[in-house]
Amino acid sequence: MDYEVFDLGDVRLQRGATLRDAKLAYKTYGELNAAKDNAIVYPTWYSGQHYDNEWLIGEGMALDPSRYFVIIPNMLGNGLSSSPSNTPEPHDRARFPQVTMHDNVRLQHRLVTERFGIERLELVTGWSMGAGQTYQWALSYPEMVRRILPFCGSAKTSLHNFVFLEGVKAALTADGQWHHGWYREKPVTGLRAMARVYAGWGFSQQFYREQIFLQEPLGYGSLEDFLVGFWEDMFLKRDANNLLTMLWTWQHADLGNTPGYAGVEDALAGIRATTILMPGEQDLYFPPEDNEWEQARIPGAELRVIPGAWGHFAGGGSNPVDTAFIDDTLKDLLNRKAPF
Structure with a gap:
């Protein structure tokens, strides 16, 4: 097993169900420094597991493990964290409860704070559903998240x-x-x-x-x-x-359902992290227009479009040209001032 598991105990989910003996699988890269101020969270995506994110981590890259402590938490439902396939009765298989982006991030926050004692994140970034979790991190923990770069994703799943x-x-x-x-x-x-x-x-x-x-x-x-x-x-x-x-988590992703906020516009206005939004130029289900709308509502946000024909998979790590574009933008963001 090339990952670790954080035991969360019984967890009350946003939709009301209790997930008993919940578990969050994760992998870390690099070392947490003494000040505990070099941490980055990089959540997984639809069907992906931590090793599917490793293409964006490496020496000389923005997510350089010799400089940063990178945490990849596996989403609930991905087969490593608590999922229908590994949860005992009565919440196994078809009875596994509905989990939201908010649930995922709340449990990831417990991992980051309780397991590692981290109080500040230099960056949260992610592709696709990982992008959805990135927005949620920035809104739910504004005093903790300094920068975000969600790529090929959105704050709310569109009807299309x-x-x-x-x-x-x-x-x-x-x-x-x-x-x-x-x-x-x-x-x-x-x-x-x-x-x-x-x-x-x-x-x-x-x-x-x-x-x-x-x-x-x-x-x-x-x-x-x-x-x-x-x-x-x-x-x-x-x-x-x-x-x-x-x-189900993807379909019902909506930053506006965060407790204390009145819809997605109000929620986007609550993001305080230094932000770059990065859609794929020809992404068929997270088109740049959706991120343009979000950019206008996130204070100080920048929009930077990944050019080319790879659509949503511009963010999937298969095309070296797109990987270099994402990595260069992450380096730029990490060199920028953050709000604290």
């Missing part, structure tokens, strides 16, 4: 994004093996169908028009090779109930 996920969910649950979440065998047909639906959204029209999947760094032999080798492979590794738990 919600509908895209309805298609993903319908494909998965149409499998005859599904049995309303009480499957005895993996619903392979549903997982493969889900992957095919997702494939049309993760990358842009230009990506497919120019057949970038045939080129390096991907280098697949054909479109079918890409659909099977990249997309089906990604989802066949995952548990179906876990995927649906995280999908």
